[in-house]
Amino acid sequence: MYKDLITYELAENISEEQLLKVAGQIVNDWMKKQPGFISWEINLNSNGSYTDIVTWESKETAKASEKDMVNIPNAGDWFACYKKGSISSQNLTSLVIF
Numbered sequence: 001m002y003k004d005l006i007t008y009e010l011a012e013n014i015s016e017e018q019l020l021k022v023a024g025q026i027v028n029d030w031m032k033k034q035p036g037f038i039s040w041e042i043n044l045n046s047n048g049s050y051t052d053i054v055t056w057e058s059k060e061t062a063k064a065s066e067k068d069m070v071n072i073p074n075a076g077d078w079f080a081c082y083k084k085g086s087i088s089s090q091n092l093t094s095l096v097i098f
Helices: 016-029 059-067 075-079
Strands: 002-008 037-044 050-056 088-093
Touching (some): 016 037
Antiparallel strands (some): 002 088, 037 050
C-alpha cells in the first residue's frame, strides 16, 4: 500500500464541521471513483492542525489520481478549507503491517 500524509491548518472562518462536510463530498463524488483508492482518514493533531492519511493500492494509482484532480467537483470549496502556506505532505510505502 501507498499512503499520502498531508498536514495542514484550517483557513480562517472554516469550521471542522465544514471541512468534514466538504471532504465527504469529495470522497463520494471523486475519490471513490479513482482506481486504487482505499481510504481517506482525517486526524486532529494535539496542536490543532490536521493530518490526513490517504491510502492507495500503489504509488502508481496515487500518482494517476493526481492527474485527474482537475476533474474534482467543487474543488474550490475543498481548497478553501486550507490555510494558505500551511500544507505539507509526505508519502509512505508500506513494507509490512503486523
